[in-house]
Amino acid sequence: MPSKTLRELREEMTDERVKEILGQFNVEPRQENENFIVFPTCCHNLEGGSPKLYYYKNTHLFRCYTECDELFDIFHLLVKMEKLRGKEITLHDAVILCDCDDEPVDYYTSQIEDFKYINELMSVVTVDKLPALKAYDKSLLSRYTWDEEAFTPWLEEGISLEQMKLFDVKYDPVNNCIVIPNYDIKGNLIGVRGRFLDPDAPAKYAPLWYNNICLSYPTGRSLYGIYQNQDAIRRKRTVMIFEGEKSVMKYGGFYKDNIALATLGKNMTASHIKEMLDLGVTRVILGYDADYETTEQMLAKREEYRKIAKILVPYFATSILIDYDLGMKYKDSPIDEGKEYFEKLLSQREDM
Numbered sequence: 001m002p003s004k005t006l007r008e009l010r011e012e013m014t015d016e017r018v019k020e021i022l023g024q025f026n027v028e029p030r031q032e033n034e035n036f037i038v039f040p041t042c043c044h045n046l047e048g049g050s051p052k053l054y055y056y057k058n059t060h061l062f063r064c065y066t067e068c069d070e071l072f073d074i075f076h077l078l079v080k081m082e083k084l085r086g087k088e089i090t091l092h093d094a095v096i097l098c099d100c101d102d103e104p105v106d107y108y109t110s111q112i113e114d115f116k117y118i119n120e121l122m123s124v125v126t127v128d129k130l131p132a133l134k135a136y137d138k139s140l141l142s143r144y145t146w147d148e149e150a151f152t153p154w155l156e157e158g159i160s161l162e163q164m165k166l167f168d169v170k171y172d173p174v175n176n177c178i179v180i181p182n183y184d185i186k187g188n189l190i191g192v193r194g195r196f197l198d199p200d201a202p203a204k205y206a207p208l209w210y211n212n213i214c215l216s217y218p219t220g221r222s223l224y225g226i227y228q229n230q231d232a233i234r235r236k237r238t239v240m241i242f243e244g245e246k247s248v249m250k251y252g253g254f255y256k257d258n259i260a261l262a263t264l265g266k267n268m269t270a271s272h273i274k275e276m277l278d279l280g281v282t283r284v285i286l287g288y289d290a291d292y293e294t295t296e297q298m299l300a301k302r303e304e305y306r307k308i309a310k311i312l313v314p315y316f317a318t319s320i321l322i323d324y325d326l327g328m329k330y331k332d333s334p335i336d337e338g339k340e341y342f343e344k345l346l347s348q349r350e351d352m
């Protein structure tokens with residue numbers, strides 16, 4: 001029996017069946033017409049959420065117009081929703097939840113082809129429909145200070161003052177946090193995050209507020225460091241992807257040509273890919289945090305990182321960094337162990 005693709009499975013699903021599946025999670029439509037159904041943003045909100053998750057009947061795809069800012073199908077939505085509930089499921093598990101597992105599915109091939117298709121749709125929507133990212137007045141950064149003593153935790157981690165100045169890092173004495181601005185490729189200020197230093201702070205990282213406005217930004221549409229590092233990336237045609245901003249700065253402290261960017265997590269979107277393609281990138285190296293402590297955990301994470309890397313394979317020569325020797329501390333970035341160990345990981349990287 002020939003295998004089906006994810007696209008074929010979702011296109012066989014009726015609109016009523018999609019509503020039934022989400023109804024099992026107490027997610028009900030807020031609006032519906034002949035073209036789309038609007039749901040609350042259950043893709044990144046455990047409860048409630050604004051009515052900004054659109055299900056388009058012609059493509060059988062969802063589009064989140066807030067935090068996620070991406071296209072995905074019912075199967076990927078279920079993966080997201082279960083993760084919010086503390087449960088990690090695979091696409092196969094999601095297909096079973098939708099009662100679509102009567103026939104074999106070629107997950108690897110269909111995901112690659114599906115991503116090409118979704119990327120094409122995303123490009124059209126991004127150009128024709130999406131509003132530009134909100135740009136904030138850079139003068140708001142003047143309320144923050146340059147405080148070398150407050151930067152001590154980062155200096156001890158190996159982030160230089162030179163790099164902090166380059167990336168406009170500042171200090172907020174009111175909230176006792178290190179201020180991290182984020183710019184788009186044109187140098188527009190699109191958001192500001194804080195690294196809160198109090199041990200009892202509600203969160204280590206969170207967007208800052210200014211005049212009752214949250215200075216947040218959709219991480220799915222931005223790559224941290226792209227403004228400062230775009231020239232080096234164009235020359236080298238290579239990008240080193242990390243999870244967090246600190247790793248981008250540490251890389252710049254080690255190497256003159258800083259080609260590092262951060263996705264602020266492991267989510268890789270069509271917008272990210274488009275930005276890298278626009279810079280002429282031909283190679284991407286994924287350097288995700290060591291979310292493992294044992295060999296068994298490492299091998300499981302390796303498969304997770306490989307799945308993300310395979311999304312990039314149609315567009316770039318792609319490789320991943322895996323710490324087979326378990327020399328990294330738990331949750332550390334590959335660059336946190338110093339230049340020598342980082343280059344060891346680079347020499348052992350796994351090409352896809």
